[in-house]
Amino acid sequence: MKSSRRTFLTQSAGVSAGFLGLNRYLSAADASGKEGFSYGELIPDPKEILDLPKGFSYKVISTFEDPMDDGYKVPGQPDGMAAFAIDNDRLVLIRNHEIGHSYFQKGPFENNTRLPEGFDASMSYDPGRFNAQPFLGGTSNIVYNTKTGKVEKEFLSLTGTDRNCAGGPTPWNSWITCEEPADMTSKWGQVHGYCFDVPASAEPGLAKPEPIKAMGRFRHEAIAVDPDTDIIYQTEDRNDGVIYRMLPKERKNPLAGGTLQALKIKSDKALDTRNWPGGKGGPFPIGQRIATEWVDLDDVESPDDTLRFQAIEKGAAIFSRGEGMWYGSVEQVGDSSIYWACTDGGKNRSGQIFRYFPGENGADGEVELYLEPNNTDLLKNGDNITISPSGHLYICEDTAGAHMRGVSKEGDFFTFGRYAGKSKSEFAGACFSPDGSTMFVNLQSNGLTLVVTGPFV
Numbered sequence: 001m002k003s004s005r006r007t008f009l010t011q012s013a014g015v016s017a018g019f020l021g022l023n024r025y026l027s028a029a030d031a032s033g034k035e036g037f038s039y040g041e042l043i044p045d046p047k048e049i050l051d052l053p054k055g056f057s058y059k060v061i062s063t064f065e066d067p068m069d070d071g072y073k074v075p076g077q078p079d080g081m082a083a084f085a086i087d088n089d090r091l092v093l094i095r096n097h098e099i100g101h102s103y104f105q106k107g108p109f110e111n112n113t114r115l116p117e118g119f120d121a122s123m124s125y126d127p128g129r130f131n132a133q134p135f136l137g138g139t140s141n142i143v144y145n146t147k148t149g150k151v152e153k154e155f156l157s158l159t160g161t162d163r164n165c166a167g168g169p170t171p172w173n174s175w176i177t178c179e180e181p182a183d184m185t186s187k188w189g190q191v192h193g194y195c196f197d198v199p200a201s202a203e204p205g206l207a208k209p210e211p212i213k214a215m216g217r218f219r220h221e222a223i224a225v226d227p228d229t230d231i232i233y234q235t236e237d238r239n240d241g242v243i244y245r246m247l248p249k250e251r252k253n254p255l256a257g258g259t260l261q262a263l264k265i266k267s268d269k270a271l272d273t274r275n276w277p278g279g280k281g282g283p284f285p286i287g288q289r290i291a292t293e294w295v296d297l298d299d300v301e302s303p304d305d306t307l308r309f310q311a312i313e314k315g316a317a318i319f320s321r322g323e324g325m326w327y328g329s330v331e332q333v334g335d336s337s338i339y340w341a342c343t344d345g346g347k348n349r350s351g352q353i354f355r356y357f358p359g360e361n362g363a364d365g366e367v368e369l370y371l372e373p374n375n376t377d378l379l380k381n382g383d384n385i386t387i388s389p390s391g392h393l394y395i396c397e398d399t400a401g402a403h404m405r406g407v408s409k410e411g412d413f414f415t416f417g418r419y420a421g422k423s424k425s426e427f428a429g430a431c432f433s434p435d436g437s438t439m440f441v442n443l444q445s446n447g448l449t450l451v452v453t454g455p456f457v
Helices: 005-011 015-023 028-032 101-106 305-313
Strands: 052-053 055-065 078-085 090-097 137-147 148-162 163-170 172-180 195-199 220-227 231-236 244-248 258-265 292-295 322-330 335-342 354-355 364-371 380-388 393-397 403-405 415-421 427-432 439-444 448-453
Touching: 052 055, 052 448, 055 148, 078 172, 078 439, 078 448, 090 163, 090 172, 090 427, 137 163, 137 172, 148 172, 148 195, 163 322, 172 220, 220 335, 231 322, 231 335, 258 393, 335 380, 364 415, 380 427, 393 427
Parallel strands: 078 163, 078 427, 163 220, 220 322, 322 380
Antiparallel strands: 052 415, 055 448, 078 090, 090 137, 137 148, 163 172, 172 195, 220 231, 231 244, 244 258, 258 292, 292 364, 322 335, 335 354, 354 364, 380 393, 393 403, 403 415, 427 439, 439 448
């Protein structure tokens, strides 16, 4: 399953040229009243799972504690995902599980306080020490047939990691999964706060749990890879986080090491990207490309969890709760962009979307505050993001009463889905099949993975 740059663009749902037409300059009042693209009103779901527009339907394809083909159970807390083509009909869906040490009951084993009898402990990144219980975060793979609408295989693909929140697909046909530890002290076992590369395998088996230490140790959230350079961009889920990138020593082999850098904005005045009331300097402008540079970081394994402080001291820009990240390309006009969500950035802390335009061969590029509607009817705490093959941006909300929001390639905000349950659950991991016919999304607290089909345009 070799992956060319064009294949990677399809799998990461490349942006169409029309997506540049987004009217980012609308006031909140104007934006909320804007007429344009819409899939229509949401239809209440009698099963109280997912409300969708007319013509769309969903199916649950995986549920927490379902039996899998490797003899284990479906882990809970599904989060970030991506889909990789096997052939015209089948794909591999790689899914994170945000299971922390205190969520061990949601692990994949019958008795989650220890590894199963006969389990090869070397295939768990942190099997526990001093008689401690193992860490049970990780990933699982689903082989799904879009033609038959059936799951063909489901199995565990990484274990022993901590709170695997998001990540991102790579051009070398894998998923980089990211740890976001709640406790960086690692008092129970191994040192956590790393990223791991998981192959898009269709055959049951665990990936060797090797941390990509050159990507840094911090509260990772998501990554995106520029296929022109294999540079890996990263978000950090803190309200004083920064944007990182890792320049690899070897293309398609992040384990070979590289240089970690943080994003710095070139400006003659102080700018606060968060745009919070009372923030330092003037507001960060919407819809303007601003020149950037990158600063090198030292001691990237950061035993005291101070990597962001080092970056800020060197002039790196602060971003509030960087979460979902996705790569998109507008090949018609030569633009390649890295998009990311800042969950509580913006004047009313309801969320922002940024994008970065890389320079040629990894040279300094430009950053743009792409969206900041400051209107919770349009966006409230965006988290995971994805881009459909037709060029629509989809945003999963991380909040009570969560919605799945969208921005069309014509520039219109729309609401695509709404969680219909009575308990609190966030949307996570929205992604598309490479042909754009099928959306996959998780309801995290419910432990559900859904397939959504309908008249996507």
